[in-house]
Amino acid sequence: MDKLPDSIKKIFIDKNQDKSLPDNLFAVCPGCQEIVYRPKLEQNLGVCPLCSYHFRISVDEWINFLADADSFTSLFDEIVSVDPLNFPGYKEKLEELYKKGINEGVKTGYVKLDGIKTLIGIMDADFIMGSMGSVVGERITRLFEYGMNENLPVIIICRSGGARMQEGVVSLFQMAKTSAAAKKFSDTGNLYISILTDPTTGGVSASFAFLGDIIIAEPGALIGFAGQRVIEQTIKQKLPEGFQRAEFLEKKGFIDIVCDRRKLRETLVKILEIHRYRR
Amino acid sequence: MKKEKILKQIDKLKSIAISEGIDLSSEINRLRGMLELESDEYKKEKEIEEVFSIVQNSRKIERPKPQDFIKSLIKDFIELKGDRRFANDDAIIGGIGYFDKYPVTAVGIQKGHTLNENITFNFGSPHPEGYRKALRLAFQAEKFSRPILFFVDTPGAYPGIDSEERGMAQAIAENLYYLSDLKTPIISIITGEGGSGGALALGVSDILIMMQNAILSVISPEGCASIIFKDSSKAAAAAVSLKLTSFDLLSLGIVDKVIDEGPGLDVDPQIGYRNLTEQISTSLAYFTSLNSKELIEHRYQKLRKIGFYKDTTGFVKKGLNKSKNFIYELFKF
Numbered sequence: 001m002d003k004l005p006d007s008i009k010k011i012f013i014d015k016n017q018d019k020s021l022p023d024n025l026f027a028v029c030p031g032c033q034e035i036v037y038r039p040k041l042e043q044n045l046g047v048c049p050l051c052s053y054h055f056r057i058s059v060d061e062w063i064n065f066l067a068d069a070d071s072f073t074s075l076f077d078e079i080v081s082v083d084p085l086n087f088p089g090y091k092e093k094l095e096e097l098y099k100k101g102i103n104e105g106v107k108t109g110y111v112k113l114d115g116i117k118t119l120i121g122i123m124d125a126d127f128i129m130g131s132m133g134s135v136v137g138e139r140i141t142r143l144f145e146y147g148m149n150e151n152l153p154v155i156i157i158c159r160s161g162g163a164r165m166q167e168g169v170v171s172l173f174q175m176a177k178t179s180a181a182a183k184k185f186s187d188t189g190n191l192y193i194s195i196l197t198d199p200t201t202g203g204v205s206a207s208f209a210f211l212g213d214i215i216i217a218e219p220g221a222l223i224g225f226a227g228q229r230v231i232e233q234t235i236k237q238k239l240p241e242g243f244q245r246a247e248f249l250e251k252k253g254f255i256d257i258v259c260d261r262r263k264l265r266e267t268l269v270k271i272l273e274i275h276r277y278r279r
Numbered sequence: 280m281k282k283e284k285i286l287k288q289i290d291k292l293k294s295i296a297i298s299e300g301i302d303l304s305s306e307i308n309r310l311r312g313m314l315e316l317e318s319d320e321y322k323k324e325k326e327i328e329e330v331f332s333i334v335q336n337s338r339k340i341e342r343p344k345p346q347d348f349i350k351s352l353i354k355d356f357i358e359l360k361g362d363r364r365f366a367n368d369d370a371i372i373g374g375i376g377y378f379d380k381y382p383v384t385a386v387g388i389q390k391g392h393t394l395n396e397n398i399t400f401n402f403g404s405p406h407p408e409g410y411r412k413a414l415r416l417a418f419q420a421e422k423f424s425r426p427i428l429f430f431v432d433t434p435g436a437y438p439g440i441d442s443e444e445r446g447m448a449q450a451i452a453e454n455l456y457y458l459s460d461l462k463t464p465i466i467s468i469i470t471g472e473g474g475s476g477g478a479l480a481l482g483v484s485d486i487l488i489m490m491q492n493a494i495l496s497v498i499s500p501e502g503c504a505s506i507i508f509k510d511s512s513k514a515a516a517a518a519v520s521l522k523l524t525s526f527d528l529l530s531l532g533i534v535d536k537v538i539d540e541g542p543g544l545d546v547d548p549q550i551g552y553r554n555l556t557e558q559i560s561t562s563l564a565y566f567t568s569l570n571s572k573e574l575i576e577h578r579y580q581k582l583r584k585i586g587f588y589k590d591t592t593g594f595v596k597k598g599l600n601k602s603k604n605f606i607y608e609l610f611k612f
Contacts, residue, residue, distance in 0.1 A: 084531070084587035085522045089507075134586035141583065163475075163497050165507060168521045169533050172475060172497040173585040176483050179452060180459035180582045187460075203497075205448035206476045211456050225447035225476070226438030230502075234438050244443055254446045 019198065020056045021046050029053050031220075045261045054218050054261055056198060059107045059122045062157060066265055067111035067120075074109035075119075075146065076139045083166070084134070090166040093128065102127045105136040105160065108143050110152065114269045115279035119147050121156040123204070129161035132204055136164075137174025140208055144178075144185040144192075153191040153277055155268065158209040162202015175207035182211045191275045193268065196223050196246070196255070210254070214271060216264070217246035217255045224249075282321060285314050331515035333524050337471045337494045338434075341545040344403075345387025345430035345470055346372050351552050352559070353378055353385050353428075359419075361412060365445060368409030370401045370437070373416045378428065379556075381563055384420035386413045386481065387430035390471065403472075404437035407450035410480050414454050417461055426464040426563055429481040434499065436477030451480045458483040459582065460575045464566035466559060469493045469525075469534075470544075485578050486562050487533070489525040490551060491540040495533070496523035533585065 019030055022038055029036050031053025041048070045065045046055040057065070063072045081104065083091045105127045110119050121143050123130040130136075140156070147154045164171040185192060194212025196205075198221035206225055209215075217223060224244035232239060242248050249255045259267050289310050296303040336342070349356055349372065356376035361367040373386040388405060391397030413429075420427045436447055458465060467484035473495030482495075489495065498506070500518035505511040528534040536558055541550030566574060 078592045079588050079590055082587050082589050085520065087520050134588045138586050138588055165498055165503055165521075167587070168497050169495055169523065169528055170531060170585060170587060172479055172495075173533060173582065175452075175476065175479060176455050176459065177582045177585055179455035180483075180579055183456050183459050184579065201448075203476060206451040206480075207455055208452070210446075210449040210452040223448075224443050225436065225451070226443065231438045231440065231443070235440065239440065243440065249446075252444055252446065254449055 021058070021061065027055075047261050052219065052260065054198065054220055056125065056159070058126070059124050062122045063111065065261070066268075067113065068115065071112035072109055072120075073111075074107060076108050076142050077103060079135050079138055080104065081133055081135045084170055085166070085168050087166040087168070093166075097127055104139070105130045105132060105164070106139050108139045113265065113272065116269065116272045116277050117152060118272065118277070119143050119152050119154045121154070123157060123159045125159050125161075128164060128166075130159050130204075131161050131164035131171070132174050132178075132207075133164035133167040133171045134174065136160075137171070137177050140174075140178045141181040144181040147190055147192075148185045148188045151188070151190060153193070153272060153275065154185065155193045155195065156208060156212075157195045157197060158200045158204055159197045160200060160202070160204035160209075162204055172203065175203045178208045179211060182208050186211075186213070191272070191277070193271060195264070197221050199223070201225065201227060214256050215254070216257045216259050216267070217249065218261060219246055219258055221246045223255075282314065282318065285310055289314075327515045327519050330519045330524060331500070333492055334494055334500060334515075334518050336492045336543065336545065339545045340392055342471055342492075343544050343548045343551075344390040344392065345432050346389045347548070348430045348468070348470055348552075348555075349374075349376075349385050349387050351548070352556060353383065356385065359416060362408040362415055364411055365408045366406075368401075368406050368412060369399050370403060370405040370433075371409035371412055373412055375425070378426075378563065379560055381567070382423075382425050383428055384416050384425050385428045385430070386416055387470075388433045388477075388481070390432050401437060403433045404435060405433065405477060406437050406439075406442050407445040407447050410436075410450040410454050413481060414457060417458060417465075421461050421463045424463055426466065426567060427461075428559070429465065429467040429484065431467060431469045431473055431478045431481050432471035432493075433474045433477045434472055435474035436480070451476050454480040455483055459578065462571040462575065464563065464569075464574060465578075466562055466566075468538075468555065468559075469495050473523075474499065483578075483582070485566050485574065485581070486535045488536045488538060488555070488558060488562075489528065489534045490538050490544060490555070491525055492543060493525055494518075494523045495525075495528055496521050 025038050026035050029048040031048055032051035034050050036048055046057040081094050106121050106123045108121045121140055143154055192212050193214045194209055196209055196217040200209050200223045222244055228239055246258045250258050289307055292303045292307050353376040356374055358374040370389055372389050375384055388403050389400040390403035391400050417427055465484040466486055467482045468488045470490050471493055475497055500514040501511055504513040504517040525537040529537050538555045544551045
């Protein structure tokens, strides 16, 4: 990358790009610092072809990568956020996001995976860090209730900073609400697969994210309860390398499978089949 | 300060108007307008001051802590330790005893009155094994059909390397999951500081009770101020925005009952204890009369209703106060 003249870098590489897929034609991989070509990256499901770094991908990209073509039907889009506490700046923020066309912290619906019908929830980090407020809580709860009535499996792709502060204790209790729904769903004998992606922390990790019958994580994903900065400030020491990463949690026994995104679809289909969900 | 000055000015103008016989009403009205503006700001400041004093009160070291509640309210208390998996967490005390005539399981988060106590109790911040101990005792209570009393006072679950290694998120999630349909009555009482997920893990219940000067919040006011307002000195203002006082939460429909503390638990806990005892007795009598199916359904619906959103297909859900009152009427507390 250093060999490229600055004038070219400026054109192709967005300096403000974070860990998401780049808008520009080229991107610097946060994993190996090499330059990757966007169409190639897309072909590779947002995984760096050189070092297997998993870029964060959007809800639509998830649907494209995972589901059978044109099989996604969204559910519960009609529920939208309000500002129950009159929290400073929240209403304006919501308006701004809705204007941009982002639907909420989670998109829910059903899809087909290799012909098998399954319910799916995909969290959207572009909506206030994918934080869980009333709407996220309600949609996840309805997803479980829908699954229990229709005997369908539920897959949730988690990616969230935690509870949504702007809704105060109301959002805290979404943790209890979604967990109670997950329990009720589980009692009907249906399968819930939770997929933890970068990052899954706080109130989401401490509720439905860790309640899957099978918990899958993406390589390198940050997963935990407390934020790293908070821990560092509390214990006043640097955190060890790889702390709170998917591989760390797998080693500690909290995750079933760390699964490369390129193998995720076939893994999910196999799991669904083993649980006797049919085409 | 300013307010008094304006009031004096108005009085002065009034007396001049009377003694000199001049019409000064427009001037007086202008001053009155200023007074109203002033009083809005004044009210806001006052509110911030009041709410933050509740936050500070909830954390007072003199305030009785959950272990004191257990000592005072539970007869023949026998402490039971350990999570049977990793260790015993001193931040959580649990055991069995009598409340009135009822054998109960009581679990509380311990907070110290002295520095030494606080070091032992980790300042009331449990590790995962603490929550797992609580869940173990909850299952035991279910087996023997004992009601459960949770006493909650914590700044939050402990954010440390060891906590994460042993799965704090998983431990809290599991508590929420299994407590949601545990087949025995659960009464949860926030006695002091209700710090986020660490408090919620013992807050899933049939009735959520809050002591008058307790708080319950998704994040500490200090944390909220530094994240949202990018200024940790705005903690007091953040506390107001978070709606974390007992009466705020009662009107939001999150908390079911607020217990009058009389002069304040830190001054004299007896009145608070007595009022709480009365409430627990009423609730126990009611919830032990339900069969387990009714109990579980009531608990599920109680959680299910929490949330504020707009359904754009036409039906606007305003909140839960109405539906909540409806449940109350149904069950007649």
